[in-house]
Amino acid sequence: MDNQTAIDFELYDRVRPIRWDGQALHLLDQRVLPFREEQVVCTDSDAVAHAITELVVRGAPAIGISAAYGVVLAANAVEAANGDSALKALEPAMQRLHDARPTAVNLAWALNRMGDTLHGAGADWREQLVAMADRIAKDDLLANRRMGVLGAQMMQPGTRVLTHCNTGSLATAGFGTALGVIRAGCAMGRIDKVYAGETRPWLQGARLTVWELAQDGLNPTLIADSAAAHLMKTGGVDWVVAGADRICANGDTANKIGTYSLAIAAKHHGIGFMVVAPASTVDMNTPNGDAIEIEERLPTELLSVGSVRTAAEGVAAWNPVFDVTPAELITAIVTEKGVVHAPSVATMRELFPQDV
Numbered sequence: 001m002d003n004q005t006a007i008d009f010e011l012y013d014r015v016r017p018i019r020w021d022g023q024a025l026h027l028l029d030q031r032v033l034p035f036r037e038e039q040v041v042c043t044d045s046d047a048v049a050h051a052i053t054e055l056v057v058r059g060a061p062a063i064g065i066s067a068a069y070g071v072v073l074a075a076n077a078v079e080a081a082n083g084d085s086a087l088k089a090l091e092p093a094m095q096r097l098h099d100a101r102p103t104a105v106n107l108a109w110a111l112n113r114m115g116d117t118l119h120g121a122g123a124d125w126r127e128q129l130v131a132m133a134d135r136i137a138k139d140d141l142l143a144n145r146r147m148g149v150l151g152a153q154m155m156q157p158g159t160r161v162l163t164h165c166n167t168g169s170l171a172t173a174g175f176g177t178a179l180g181v182i183r184a185g186c187a188m189g190r191i192d193k194v195y196a197g198e199t200r201p202w203l204q205g206a207r208l209t210v211w212e213l214a215q216d217g218l219n220p221t222l223i224a225d226s227a228a229a230h231l232m233k234t235g236g237v238d239w240v241v242a243g244a245d246r247i248c249a250n251g252d253t254a255n256k257i258g259t260y261s262l263a264i265a266a267k268h269h270g271i272g273f274m275v276v277a278p279a280s281t282v283d284m285n286t287p288n289g290d291a292i293e294i295e296e297r298l299p300t301e302l303l304s305v306g307s308v309r310t311a312a313e314g315v316a317a318w319n320p321v322f323d324v325t326p327a328e329l330i331t332a333i334v335t336e337k338g339v340v341h342a343p344s345v346a347t348m349r350e351l352f353p354q355d356v
């Protein structure tokens, strides 16, 4: 079973983190999963920006889609005769959405698309904004399905994979990026075993990824992040499959903290390292990983697990939440436009001749 039509993608539609009802944005609150399924309802753009900062919604494509609907909400407070005057009036709200999180380029990408929609738009500029937000969401879902098949086709039957963070339906418009490859690989009979790292400190793997995979009946096995190198050394894994928050012009890739260590360990053990992300995550304007702003979050995320304090009172903690994996550690970058093997400036340019 090798082609896209052979997978029943509807089976994976149970979890949707983002729902636009025409007036408000409903976000599945990822802070309280997997034990409570609660919605946060945003009726203005500042509420969307706050939800992005607080990780109510998270995952690079999902925050881009949310920001797009945030612009639609901001438009409710604007009187303008055409798109250009609307854009001027919307600038402060769009800036606040942009600043909600710094590392994932999908946020700026989605806001740019919304801004481009307004340039030269006439009296129907509001309708055009809604149409663009809907399109960003729909295109993301289709990109994920395409990437799922492309990534899975690179795997032999019997493959065992390790993934990091959460790149599933929760992080996207649906199906997922790296998790989409895993879903497709299981459906296509290529993947036999799925390990997920717990992803300290926010525990996206432990709280979100294994929850999603368990709902699919894929029997994931959770490991401590610190068990990954041992798993590789003892022959338990063939591919590491990760998402991305920003992919630079030379293939350097920012992703959840801990990804870089996985890539080093994978290289050492001769294991493939696959990055899966839509073109909206590719940033050809950033030459390499040194230029990426790495988000640092509050030390409290590290000093406690949930509401239970685990570190002694008064100690300091440093909490960078992304790292950069150099291109030379990456076997392949899978996008909906195709696969970049052995990423470099030259191979990236072949697939992305224009800035995305």
Ligand SMILES: CSC[C@H]1O[C@H](OP(=O)(O)O)[C@H](O)[C@@H]1O
Pocket (backbone or CB within 6 Å): 058, 059, 060, 061, 164, 165, 166, 167, 168, 171, 172, 177, 178, 204, 242, 243, 244, 245, 254, 255, 256, 257, 321
């Ligand atoms: C499908 S991209 C998911 C991506 O988002 C994550 O970060 P966060 O949970 O902080 O939003 C992480 O880097 C994942 O790979």
